[in-house]
Structures are given as structure tokens and as C-alpha cells.
Amino acid sequence: MKLLTRYMPLAVTLLACAFLLVPTLQSVLAGITANYFRGLSSGLTLKWVGEVWGLYADSILLSIWLALACLAVTLLIGVPAAYALARAPGRLSRVLEEFISLPLAIPGLALALALLQLYGAQQGFRAHWSFILVGHVLYTLPFMVRAVQAVLAAIDLKTLEEGAASLGAPPWRRFVDIVVPNALPGILAGSLTVVTLSIGEFNLTWMLHTPLLKTLPVGLADSYASMRLEIASAYTLVFFVMIVPLLMAMQWATARAQRILS
Amino acid sequence: MTARHFGTLCLLPLLIFSLAFLALPLVRLVLSSAAGEAGWGIYLQMLQKPRYLSALAQTLAVSAAVTVVALAVSTTAGLYLARNRFRGRAILLSILTLPLAFPGVVVGFMIILLGGRQGLVNQITPGHLVFAYSTFGLFLGYLYFSIPRVLLTVMAAAEKIDPALEEAARSLGAPPSRVLWDVLLPALRPAMVAAGAIAFATAMGAFGTAFTLATDIDVLPMVIYTEFTLSANFAMASALSIALGLVTWSVLLIARSLSGGAVASGG
Numbered sequence: 001m002k003l004l005t006r007y008m009p010l011a012v013t014l015l016a017c018a019f020l021l022v023p024t025l026q027s028v029l030a031g032i033t034a035n036y037f038r039g040l041s042s043g044l045t046l047k048w049v050g051e052v053w054g055l056y057a058d059s060i061l062l063s064i065w066l067a068l069a070c071l072a073v074t075l076l077i078g079v080p081a082a083y084a085l086a087r088a089p090g091r092l093s094r095v096l097e098e099f100i101s102l103p104l105a106i107p108g109l110a111l112a113l114a115l116l117q118l119y120g121a122q123q124g125f126r127a128h129w130s131f132i133l134v135g136h137v138l139y140t141l142p143f144m145v146r147a148v149q150a151v152l153a154a155i156d157l158k159t160l161e162e163g164a165a166s167l168g169a170p171p172w173r174r175f176v177d178i179v180v181p182n183a184l185p186g187i188l189a190g191s192l193t194v195v196t197l198s199i200g201e202f203n204l205t206w207m208l209h210t211p212l213l214k215t216l217p218v219g220l221a222d223s224y225a226s227m228r229l230e231i232a233s234a235y236t237l238v239f240f241v242m243i244v245p246l247l248m249a250m251q252w253a254t255a256r257a258q259r260i261l262s
Numbered sequence: 263m264t265a266r267h268f269g270t271l272c273l274l275p276l277l278i279f280s281l282a283f284l285a286l287p288l289v290r291l292v293l294s295s296a297a298g299e300a301g302w303g304i305y306l307q308m309l310q311k312p313r314y315l316s317a318l319a320q321t322l323a324v325s326a327a328v329t330v331v332a333l334a335v336s337t338t339a340g341l342y343l344a345r346n347r348f349r350g351r352a353i354l355l356s357i358l359t360l361p362l363a364f365p366g367v368v369v370g371f372m373i374i375l376l377g378g379r380q381g382l383v384n385q386i387t388p389g390h391l392v393f394a395y396s397t398f399g400l401f402l403g404y405l406y407f408s409i410p411r412v413l414l415t416v417m418a419a420a421e422k423i424d425p426a427l428e429e430a431a432r433s434l435g436a437p438p439s440r441v442l443w444d445v446l447l448p449a450l451r452p453a454m455v456a457a458g459a460i461a462f463a464t465a466m467g468a469f470g471t472a473f474t475l476a477t478d479i480d481v482l483p484m485v486i487y488t489e490f491t492l493s494a495n496f497a498m499a500s501a502l503s504i505a506l507g508l509v510t511w512s513v514l515l516i517a518r519s520l521s522g523g524a525v526a527s528g529g
Binding site: 005008009010012013014016017019020021022023024026027030036037076077078080081083084085087088096099100102103105106107108109110111113114115117118119134137138141145165171172175196197200201202203206217220221224229232233236239243244246247248250251 | 264265267268269270271272273275276277279280283284285286287288290291294335336338339341342343354356357358359360361362363364365366367368370371372373374375376380382402405406409410438439463466467468469470473474483486487490496499500503504506507510511514515
């Protein structure tokens with residue numbers, strides 16, 4: 001009994017790790033095995049990765065492009081907004097914050113249906129990549145605003161700004177010279193979160209995409225449904241190679257921003 | 263330009279964006295739900311048709327089961343990792359948080375690799391066990407993306423527990439099980455409520471995983487998807503999305519008022 005209570009937590013931890021890790025390793029292996037059904041004895045190959053590039057290069061490039069565009073838009077909208085919200089903390093600011101955070105609480109599918117029904121008839125917009133971009137910005141913007149706002153709320157913004165104002169700096173100069181440099185750890189953490197989430201976004205994108213505009217996760221769904229296991233796995237491997245470093249950088253930047261806060 | 267004007271100017275892009283792409287689309291969604299033949303009566307229809315009701319019941323059941331199991335697993339693992347330092351701990355922690363960045367479709371594929379026709383379990387068991395496309399497979403998929411989310415929330419709270427509390431309990435003669443039930447779990451309760459709400463809301467709205475695995479299972483997101491794309495029943499799809507959105511949103515809201523912390527689902 002004592003032995004059980006002592007080793008049970010470790011056993012649960014290890015089992016959970018195995019549950020999460022084993023299929024990940026399987027997909028990595030399947031992606032570089034010549035014939036998954038025959039096993040590793042059939043030899044290792046990069047043939048499948050090459051085929052993925054031939055089949056899905058467009059979707060990979062589109063995802064990178066969308067992630068960068070999404071980053072640019074969330075920076076332009078989110079950083080000034082976080083500043084304004086941090087400077088005027090009140091009920092109105094909280095209501096607005098709550099409102100822009102709705103995309104975190106409502107399933108992406110519902111948001112996508114809402115967007116489709118309002119803008120779906122405008123063919124020029126509907127078939128353009130910026131329609132998918134809108135969905136990505138909707139979903140990632142709250143993360144940028146929160147990350148920047150948390151940092152700004154922790155520093156003595158008022159004193160810094162008053163100092164600059166007394167030296168004659170107009171509001172926009174104070175924003176550029178004081179607010180942005182001080183908010184940098186938050187901006188970095190927010191940016192990495194935005195890029196990571198945008199590259200992996202599926203729920204909204206599946207509804208918003210068109211046959212000519214497939215993102216990486218849309219292509220993944222496509223390959224899971226219609227390609228042999230080795231190609232689906234190789235494509236997943238490509239995705240892992242992109243997303244895992246981003247995830248690690250994001251966790252590092254978030255921990256760093258939090259250290260500065262405390 | 264005064265500082266006040268500048269503040270408004272800073273907020274303007276956000277206001278325009280969320281008006282055009284969040285507020286107006288949501289209003290349109292509500293209006294679309296009533297634009298069908300039934301009008302606002304569609305919400306009554308939704309509750310009367312067995313297909314929607316059973317989908318709702320099934321979604322609630324799977325999400326509740328996932329929440330309970332994810333809380334049990336992640337609290338056990340989270341407490342263990344927060345209170346022990348050993349070689350390899352950092353690696354275990356990275357493995358457990360790795361799926362945070364996986365989209366739902368990839369999680370679905372992971373379950374196919376475990377329990378699909380060419381899956382691991384089918385290969386090593388003689389009985390040819392294929393479970394990826396069953397309710398159990400869906401449950402495992404939801405569990406896969408819930409474990410990391412719950413773990414992070416619980417661990418953050420576990421690291422803030424004052425070790426003196428535990429020492430006091432132990433010095434008064436409490437056995438480890440009493441320390442767990444009377445000291446640790448009560449201290450973790452707010453975090454567990456928050457994490458449970460995130461897990462539940464994320465599972466309720468999970469589309470990518472269901473899209474990959476639930477070809478034969480009626481969970482709410484899949485029903486909404488088929489109503490919209492195959493049946494072109496826009497009014498019902500809208501009404502069901504609104505119902506689903508209200509459920510996930512209020513679960514998170516209630517959890518936040520109970521736990522007092524910030525809660526956000528991320529999937």
C-alpha cells in the first residue's frame with residue numbers, strides 16, 4: 001500500500017508522457033520509413049518528405065505568410081490598444097477586453113460561420129487570403145493585447161510618461177520612446193504566441209479557406225483523409241519541425257516576461 | 263494633440279477591427295439563426311429534435327468524462343513534478359506540454375496512429391483492436407490536448423503552495439493521504455476549477471479532432487458542420503453554434519467567478 005502511494009504519482013506521470021509521446025514518435029518514424037507497414041527494416045528515407053514538399057509546398061508557404069501578416073496586424077492593432085487599455089484601467093476598458101477575448105471562449109467554428117454569413121457573398125474578399133487572415137487575427141489578437149498589457153501594468157508607466165512629458169515629448173514620442181521599449185518583453189512573448197497559434201490554426205481556417213488557399217493544417221487534414229500513412233506522417237513531421245522550436249521559444253519568452261513582472 | 267486624444271487614437275484600430283469582424287458577424291449569426299422558416303422557433307425545434315438532443319448529450323458526456331480524467335491525471339502528474347526535483351524532470355515536463363501547439367487535426371492523427379487500422383495497438387494485439395473512430399478514440403483525442411492545458415494551470419498553483427502548510431500538517435501527525443486531501447487539494451481547488459472549465463469548454467467546441475475521428479459520431483461541432491456544408495441549413499447551423507458558444511462562454515465565466523483567476527480556453 002505504501003509502495004503504491006509512493007510510486008503511483010510517478011507511474012501516472014510516466015504513463016501520461018508515454019500517451020503523448022508514443023504517437024508523436026510513431027509519426028516521426030513513419031515519415032522517414034520507406035514502408036511503414038513492413039517497419040524500419042524497409043529502410044530510412046527522405047523520399048516522403050520530398051513528396052510532401054512537392055504536394056504541399058504552397059500550403060506551407062501560405063501558412064508562413066499568413067503567420068507573418070497576422071503578426072504585423074496584431075502588432076499594429078494590439079500594441080497601441082494594450083497601451084490605451086493599460087493607461088485607462090476602468091470598467092469600460094474591462095468590458096472591451098472581455099469583448100475582444102470572446103474568440104477564446106467561443107468555438108472557432110461558430111466564429112467562422114458568423115464571418116462567412118456576413119462576408120461570404122463578397123467574392124473578392126471571400127476568395128482572398130486576407131479573409132483567412134481576419135480569422136487568424138480575431139483568434140490571436142487577445143493574446144497579443146494581454147501579453148503587452150500585463151507588462152505595461154507592472155511598470156510605473158505614469159511616472160515615466162510624466163517625466164518625458166515634462167521634457168516636452170508629445171504623446172506619440174512617449175509611445176515610441178518609452179512605452180514600446182518598456183513593453184518589449186511582452187511584445188516578444190505576444191509575437192511568438194501569435195505566430196505559433198496562427199501556424200497551427202485549423203478550426204476557423206477550415207471553414208474560411210478555399211480550394212486554392214490551403215494552409216498547412218488544412219493540408220494536413222487533407223493528407224490524413226486521402227494520402228498514404230507515410231506521406232501524412234512526413235507532412236506532420238514537417239509541421240513538428242516548424243512548430244516545436246516556436247513553442248519552446250514562446251514558453252521561454254513568456255517565462256522571461258513573467259520574471260520581469262515579479 | 264492631447265494625451266487623451268492620443269489614447270483614443272491608439273484604441274481606434276482595435277475598435278474598428280472588432281466592430282467589423284467580431285460584433286457585426288455575431289449579430290449576423292444571431293439574425294441568421296432566425297432567418298429560416300421556423301423564425302425564432304428554431305431554438306425550440308433544436309430542443310425537440312432527437313438528433314440534436316442526442317448530439318448535445320453525447321458532447322456533454324464526452325467533455326465531462328475528459329474533464330474528470332484530465333484533472334485526475336494532470337493533477338497527479340503536476341503535483342509530482344512541482345514537488346520533486348530529479349534528473350529528467352525537465353524532459354518529462356517538455357513532453358507533457360508539447361501538444362499545446364498541436365492543432366486538433368494533428369491530435370486526431372496521433373489517435374489514428376495509436377488506434378487506427380494501421381495503428382500501434384492493432385499491430386501488437388492479436389485481437390486487431392481498432393478504436394480510433396469510436397467514442398473512446400474521440401475521448402482519447404480530447405484527453406490528449408487537455409492534459410497539457412490542465413497540467414500547466416495546476417502546476418502554476420502547486421508551485422505557489424506554502425511548504426509550511428504541509429510541514430505543519432505533517433508535524434501534527436497527518437499521514438500523506440490526509441495531507442493530500444486536507445492541505446494540497448483544497449489549495450489547488452481554484453486552479454482545478456479553472457483548468458477543468460478550460461478542458462470542458464475546449465472539448466465541447468473541439469472541431470479539428472472531431473473532424474479527423476468522429477466520422478460516425480454525432481458531436482455538436484460535427485453536427486453544426488454538416489448542417490452548414492452538406493444540408494445548407496444555415497439557420498440551424500447558426501442556432502446550434504450560438505447554443506454551443508453560450509455553453510462554452512458561460513462555463514468559462516462561471517469558473518472564473520468561482521476561481522477568481524483569469525481563464526481562457528485556447529483551442
